[in-house]
Structure formats: structure tokens, C-alpha cells
Amino acid sequence: MMETVSRDLFDRVMVPNYSPMGTVPVHGSGSRIWDQNGKEYIDLSGGIAVNALGHCHAVLVQALVEQAQKLWHVSNIYTNEPALRLASELTQRTFADRVFFANSGAEANEAAFKLARRFGINTGGDAKYEIIAANKSFHGRSLFTVSVAGQRKYSEGFGPAIGGIRHVTFNDEVELEAAVSNATCAVVLEPILGESGVLPATLSYLQRARELCDKYGALLIFDEVQTGMGRLGSLFAYEHYGVVPDVMTIAKAIGGGFPLAAMLATDDAARHLSVGTHGSTFGGNPLACAVGEAALHYISQPDVLQGVTSRHTYLVSSLCELGKRHGLFEGVRGIGLLLGCVLTEPWKGRARELVEMFLSHGVMVLQAGPDVIRLAPSLVIEQGEIDEGLARLEAAAMLLSHVQRSTSENVEI
Template identity: 70%
Template sequence: MTKADSLALYGQVMVPNYAPVSVIPVRGQGARLWDQAGTEYIDFAGGVAVNALGHCHPLLVDALIEQGHRLWHASNVFANEPAIRLAHALTQATFADRVFFANSGAEANEAAFKLARRYGLNTGDDDKYEIVAALNSFHGRSLFTVCVAGQSKYSDGFGPLVSGIRHVPFNDIAALEAVVSSRTCAVVLEPIQGESGVTPAHRAYLERARELCDRHGALLIFDEVQTGMGRLGTLFAYEYFGVVPDVMTLAKAIGCGFPLAAMLTTDAVAQHLGVGSHGSTFGGNPLACAVGEAALRLINQPDVLRGVEERHARLTSALREIGQRHGVFEAVRGIGLLLGCVLAGPWKGRARDVMNRCLEHGVMVLQAGTDVVRLAPSLVIDPAEMDEGLQRMEAALKSLASEQPHPIETTIGESV
């Protein structure tokens, strides 16, 4: 099927909630993708921080094939071996004692928020149900999760919102102190706000959130859907910041492209979701958990995590140089391999234009809002492929800059 035929059929049969770019990938290997016409791309997007080990990693493919010959699905009426093994491996690698498996970040967060409400009502009065969250956060697309996120563009138009949610500015300690109270059942935060601009939390902010939760008997929930599984150079972001939550949610890279998510928590907290209180038909699917077990084993290695730090240094240095040469970026921020290139002056609002021009030059990047170009490449991307992607990205930015009537000079800063 040609690209034109594919896009025409897409427009006829798909619900129009997406606006996909014109490229349709058909094959991937490592850090490279190929479209229907055979055009090759260097992938700096990573499937939105999903493909932590690149495309079609042979050991993940082997794990999927092996499990595919054994058992695909049996339902949560039964336990299954891959789910048990993966849950055990996750508890061995984290603060947590218990795991609930789901299929997406939204589902993992839905479980966490329901757990928080149940925990609050079980441990406090009937009014201990408030969830405190950050403005401009992102926690998924279910009705509950868009209400928690504090971005009206995701929640407007769907009728009455879920009540009992308080929003505060991100990294504002005083604002957090003003709203967390005996009515609070949970504070939920992303260690890095990914979708709204790749903005890392301040360590002091997360530390204060931990203290406030302890003082008021509330749960601290970290949404590590984007930051988990080695993305920051530690296996999980809570380790990077040195702040341990009560609940952590994972998705994206936990399955490296196979739909899988998890909510992790402690023994004491987990007891508040008793038999029948929550569930998922496909959560803990044997195929997904077999892939997840292999992914965790591969990512949780010192050389892989150390390599994230090395690639961060190489990538951010090059991006700052490129941005300065062409006057496109005013800052490069982020941690590990979750990076945001903040667009300078006349380029503000044009993140999608930059993304599309990069695509035309054979490199895939993302946007995080309208003013930030986001990169989330494979944790094991070959340095030579990274350099090639940077060359393609610079060609795209040079092309854009040549169309700007008044090029600007800018000094690129670092924002962590």
C-alpha cells in the first residue's frame, strides 16, 4: 500500500483524535526506522520514551517468541509465571513490596489514584480524599487522570470533572505547603514533567513533598511513566533524586514497546486494595511480562546506566553547539536521555515545525508543548548513530534558520 493510499484509508476508518505526520514506519532496527518508501530515519524520539533498547532488540524478540509458544493469555482468574517473575524482579530492584500490572500509563495511574482514595478513606475521616497534583502535569487520558493532570486542554469538553483535586505550580514549595492538609490522601508528581516541556523537579521540592505527606498521613505518588527504566541514568528517577515514594507508576519503557504498565507500592499500602477492589483483563499478560522481564534484566546493568550518563554529556554538548550556531535554542534541559531543547525568541511556538523539518532530514524528534523540542532516544543508541542523527538535525535547523528573516545570536544555557 502506498503512503497516499494508507493515509487516505486512515482518514476514512480512524477516529479523528490524532493528527499523524505523513511518514508511516514499517520496520525498525536499533536506532533506525524505515518507512513505506524505504527512507531511513535516525530515531531520537524513542516512541515517546518507550523504545529504551531501540527497535526489535533481539533478546526481547526472543523472549516474546519463546513465550508466544507457551501461553498467551489465561485471565486474572489464574496467576502466571512471567507475571510472578517480573513482579518479584521489580520488588527486588525497588522500594516496593507489591506490584499491580496494567497495560498503559493511564491505567497504572488510575490504579494509583483509586488506591490513594481508598487509603485516605480507610485511614482518615470521610473527607480525606483530596489529591494534590502539579499544574501542567500529565498522567494519562482517562477521565480521572486528565482531571488530576491540571491541563484544561485535556479535560475540557467531557462534562463534570472529578472533584477533590487540588493543583499547585510545579516546583513551588510554598504553594505545596499551603494545600497539603489532613484532607489530603495523596500528592502525585512527575520527577520530570515530560509532556509540558521536559522540566525536572527540584530535589528540595520532592523532599518537601515527602515531608508533608509524612506529616499529614498522605501517600506520595511518583509518576515514573516517562522517567522510569533507566531514562535518567538510574533505574528509577526516585533514586536519582534520593526521595522514596509510597507508590510508583511505570509504563512506556517497562515493555520497551509491548503494552505493559505497573503500579508499585509497599505491603502496608497495598492491603487497601483487597480482593475485587480493582482489576484488569489483560494486566499481567504473560506475553507482556515475559518481554518486561527481559527488558528489566537488560536495562538494569551498570554499563547500560553508566552509558546513559555518557550519552547525555555527548548529546547535550552537541545540541547546545548546534542551537547556538543557528540561533534556534535558548536552553537545553533535562536529565539523562530525556531532554528538552527550548526554542529561542522568534522560534517560540514552532516546535512542530522543527519536528517536521527534522523528519524531512531523516531524524525523528518530539515536541513537548509548542516551545520545546524533546529527545528521548534509546538508552543504548550507538554513539556513531547519535552523531549521524545530530548531523541530520543540524541540517534541518540550518534549513529552517535560512528561512528566518532576522537570524538571532543566542548563548545556549543549561537548565536542569
């Protein structure tokens, strides 16, 4: 007899590395999701910037179904048509000459960091292996990627971290200049620190990183796992800033929800991963690449990218007004549809609590650290869905401000 599927089952059968909400989604359409009880939610989280076209977008469903009737998998002893078409499209639309496919952002970054080490040693000898990265960055959960990311909470308790990695303060050009040397093989940066508060890089910081990499013969790597695929209103963040890296990693939205990732590189960088130096069993899977090709074509449309900018303006204005009315947000930062609502002093450290409160009012949001509510909705979220989501946030905020006032009055008494 089939056991009833519920949130309680998670605690009995799943490894306890997650602590999911009580809601169990079962169906989605556009930016709306329904749970097991039929309750509807407005999704402003986008599966953490994954569902760039919302849930069950017809174009992606069609691509997946058509490919599923042709070919699901061949080993990397062979290549396949969807992978070649998608790789060709990506090189035509970016600075890159070469593509390596993987299944997740962590895998794409693992490939990029291995490439950086190989590049450094091949071009500068055994001493050229240092990677410079930003404190509070996030690049995945493999041992290499958590070592590169500057967050000890993700790397502690697993034995010695991978060596040869130096961390600097994000957006601090002086620290960056002091860290980069002839021993540096790569500087790795997120154009926006997503997990640590939605903090955009300054243009001068990225420009200085480019200059330092050129000066010392190092690779500039942009982790665009979260910022890529139209999220900022340009296809990729490097275009928004006008600073071109040597290597870029993408994931999340490239598959629109189907597991897919890629590392893109120039010819000069890519040649150092020669035959046998790296691989992935499922990387370049025909199903994933067929969906990725459809997602790339759709997101690349000028009206989709322009729509991100107009939605940004509307959302930021509305969220700022809402936050001010209820003493909840001291400001909203971010670019495009990667937004961070910075909590006011009374609510600092309580982001998880607010995420749960908003969920109870039928709207899905994220946190970015303890002090920031993060939004990463579908790039094509409809105006009605935005307004409904804002109305539900408003209702939750009214209740929160009432509770806060009552608590303050009781303290004063």
C-alpha cells in the same frame, strides 16, 4: 481485494483524535526506522520514551517468541509464571513490596489514584480524599487521570471533572505546603514534567513533598511512566533524587514497546486494594510480562545505566553548540536521555513546525509544548546513530536559520 495502506487511509477509517505525520513507518532496527518508501530515519524520539532498547532488540524479540510458543493469556482467575517473576524482580529492585500490572500509564495511574482514595478513606475517614497534583502535569487520558493532570485542554468538553483534586505550581514549595492538609490522601508528582517542557523537579521540592505526606498521613505517588526504566541513568528517578515514594507507576519502557505497565506500592499502601476492589483483564499478560522481564534485566545492567549518563553529556554538548550556531535553542535541559531543547524567541510557538522540518531531513524528534523540542532516544543508541542524527538536525537547522534570516531581511526592507 486488500485496500492500499497509506496515510490517507487514516483519515477515512480512524477516529480523528490524532493528527499523525505523513510518514508511515514499516520497519525498525536499533535507532533507525524505514518508511513505506524506503526512506531511513534516525529515531531520537524513542516512541515517546517507550523504545528504551530501540527497535526489534534481539533480547526482547527472543523473549516474546519463546513465550508466544508457551502461553499467551490466562484470566486473572489464575496467575502465571512471567507475571510472578517480573513482580518479584521489581520488588527486589525497588522500595516496593507489591505490584499491580496494567497495560498503559493511564491504567497504572488510575490504579494508583483509586488506591490513594481508598487509603485516605480507610485511614482518615470520608473527608480524607483530596489529591494534590501539579499544574501542567500529565498522567494519562482516562477521566480520572485527566482530572488529576493540571491541563484543561485534556479535560474540557467531557462534563464535570472528578472532584477533590487541587492543583499547585510545580516546584513551588510554598504553594504545596498551603495545599496539603489532613484532607489530603495523596500528593502526585512527575519527577520531570515531560509533556509540558521537560522540567525537572528540584530536590528540595520532592523532599518537602515527602515531609508533608509523612506529616499529614498521605501517600506520595511518583508517576515514573516517562522517567522510569533507566531513562535518567538510574533505574528509576526516585533513586536519582534519593526521595522514596509510597507508590510509583511505570509504563512505556518497561515493555520496550510491548504494552505493559505497573503500579508499585509498599505493603502499607497496597493492602487497601483488597480482593475485588480493582482489576484488569489483560494486566499481567504472560507475553507482556515475559518481555518486561527481559527488558528489566537488560536495562538494569550497570554499563547500560552508565551509558545513559555518557550519552547525555555528549548529546547536551552537541545540541547546545548546534542551537547556538543557528540561533535555534536557548538551552538544553533534562536528565539522562529525557532532554528538552528550549526554542529561542523567534521560534517559540513553532515546535510542531520544527518537528516536521526535522522529519523531512530524516530524524524523528518530539515536542513538549509549543516551545520545546523533546528527545527521548534509545538508552543504547549507538554513537554512529547519534552522530548521524545530529548531522541531519544540523542540516535542517542550517536551512531554518537561512529562512529566518531571509524573512528578517524582507521585513526590514
